[in-house]
Amino acid sequence: MSEHSPADLRRLLAEDPARPFDLAARLGLPEGALVAAQVGHGALRIDSTLGRLFPAIQSLGEVMALTRNRSCVIEKVGTYNDFHDGDHAAMTVDPEIDMRMFPRQWVHAFAVEKTDDSGTRRSVQVFDAAGDAVHKVHLRATSDLAAWEVLKRDLALPEQSDSAEFRAREPVDPPRAAPDRVDTLRREWNEMTDTHQFNTLIRRLKMNRLGAYRVIGAPQARPLAVEAVPALIERVHQSGTGVMFFVGNQGCIEIHSGRFEVLKPMGPWLNVMDPRFNLHLRGDHVAEVWAVEKPTKRGPAISVEAFDAEGALIFQCFGLRPEKGGDAAAWAALVADLPAQAEAAE
The missing domain is CATH 3.40.1570.10 (HemS/ChuS/ChuX like domains)
Incomplete structure (x- = not known):
């Protein structure tokens, strides 16, 4: 899919201070390809099944929840509470972190650790089949690091490849009227x-x-x-x-x-x-x-x-x-x- 090897992508990430979303756009790649390239180098493939993932995220305590589309980003600090699973739709309901999820789109999930001069940043990042970000969870200073280690241990997938195949992005549904x-x-x-x-x-x-x-x-x-x-x-x-x-x-x-x-x-x-x-x-x-x-x-x-x-x-x-x-x-x-x-x- 890409002319860039995982090693190339890791080098570009190290050299480019821009946000991964912007770097991926410049490279003509989905953002998920940049995260997949870091598997074994700070990223771990984990189970994206909501019924397993959300209880593990709730155990982290206070975090920042981030959801975006091409034009808007929302970030909320809080704890994931009151999770309701479902085959076609799920939800987590809290005065601060209030979300509706559609499990079919939760395809690739990673636990990511990135260390620099400011310390180590930890996050759960989930992408759809096209490699576009569905949702991210960023740990904060008050998050439970022991629970983070349990999340990585319990949700790690057997397959830990640093490359991934992504489908072509589905086009936007144009306005349809009758x-x-x-x-x-x-x-x-x-x-x-x-x-x-x-x-x-x-x-x-x-x-x-x-x-x-x-x-x-x-x-x-x-x-x-x-x-x-x-x-x-x-x-x-x-x-x-x-x-x-x-x-x-x-x-x-x-x-x-x-x-x-x-x-x-x-x-x-x-x-x-x-x-x-x-x-x-x-x-x-x-x-x-x-x-x-x-x-x-x-x-x-x-x-x-x-x-x-x-x-x-x-x-x-x-x-x-x-x-x-x-x-x-x-x-x-x-x-x-x-x-x-x-x-x-x-």
């Missing part, structure tokens, strides 16, 4: 009682998320200007509004529930740098933004959702539920005031 079914979409959308019914509805109608938003129109889905994204982050910060911010990829969704305390934009990056929550968002990757309203038994679920130029979902942001300290009216007003698409040129 204009002849829009009346059915609108009627059944308005009959929803839970947001989880949405995916079943659009799948049955041979649409996908972005395609459905494009054809259904207001008030269910209203196009916003791309400037609505920095405006959203700034207004959530200024108002102290509690939100649920979802960042994910094909294999994992990680959720922040709470406020945005510290904003530090830098170039194209929109950054939230709170003590136990960091968000890094490439604002220049945002091509479409939608304000979406879905009916539920508890009242309307209003979200702001951003997509890149290929139609990939970058993030979703909902108001924090009232039972968790959210203010539904304040959130609805905040979203209603975001710049609409037609206002972008004004």
Whole structure:
């Protein structure tokens, strides 16, 4: 797959101070190839089965959980608690580390140790069949190192090759709409009682998320200007509004529930740098933004959702539920005031 041998990749990693994600992109390789090249040199192949991996991660105590897609990175400090396994979907539920996992995508897993002048950094890194990162767990100074040694011992795989074969990356699903079914979409959308019914509805109608938003129109889905994204982050910060911010990829969704305390934009990056929550968002990757309203038994679920130029979902942001300290009216007003698409040129 690669013209670079594992030894070449280890040399490039040692020479290049950039993040592995950026180095892999420059080399035209999946990030997983760089980690695989370190097997026997600080990396250990481990079992990616969620039912074995997550109890071992929970035993580490406080760690940092990281999930990313091409345009957004979310990092949360906490402990993995309340793990629920499943063949098709799993979850770990905690006020800080709150995740939904899709086991089919958890293919290659590694326990990684990297030592430099600042000490030894330890992490669990999981990649999909294409070698793209699904989820990473970074140990902290307070993490349980004895549990880390047990994790490595118990989850190590018999095969410890420093090379790996990765499949071609699946292309992004382009927007799919069925204009002849829009009346059915609108009627059944308005009959929803839970947001989880949405995916079943659009799948049955041979649409996908972005395609459905494009054809259904207001008030269910209203196009916003791309400037609505920095405006959203700034207004959530200024108002102290509690939100649920979802960042994910094909294999994992990680959720922040709470406020945005510290904003530090830098170039194209929109950054939230709170003590136990960091968000890094490439604002220049945002091509479409939608304000979406879905009916539920508890009242309307209003979200702001951003997509890149290929139609990939970058993030979703909902108001924090009232039972968790959210203010539904304040959130609805905040979203209603975001710049609409037609206002972008004004």
